[in-house]
Amino acid sequence: MSRRASKDANHDEIVEHFELLGCSVAELHNAGLPGWPDTVVGCIGVNHLVEIKNPATAYGRRGLNPNQQHFSRDWRGEKVWAVCSTDEATALVQNWRSNAANKRGSE
Template sequence: MNRHNSKDANHDVIAQRFRDLGCSVIEMHATGIPGFPDLAIGLIGARGRMTQLVEVKNPNTRYGRAGFNDNQTAFARDWRGEKVSIVTSVDEATALVQNWRRAA
């Protein structure tokens, strides 16, 4: 498995945290689409259902600390849906869901 379809070490715990918060989670890291984010998150907010895209980054690696790579930057720039979010921890996942629910 190469870097383009492998999971960061913190991927599984972050995906599980989204599930624990009542979100639907589809793991997209192995789609083969250059730059496509790691997770598609479905949730219900104050004004209805929404889908969000999340890139998981591991802050314990140089690659993870660098943020979006070139393919991810291009995908996020060209994506016409909601902004692609970066999450590095379960605390960030929790805060993100809380913010989405407040804003939606």
């Protein structure tokens, strides 16, 4: 039996922010798979797994829980990213876009 995951208090704000930055977001916090990240964020043709953490709670400040750590360790796709704020989401999107531009420029 899977447990219905709850969203962090900052979840909706961060999802909305990713969308304002031009990303698409699929929410997965209710997928029922242990350790599966909260969202898939589509940005410039790439899907990124993103875990949202809330630094206002002790649970959020502890970082990835054991299930999330195992998933992140065993996942053979792109790394799992974690964000705690809209500022971190902005920095992450800027990083993804910069890396994509650098790859295009080196081809």
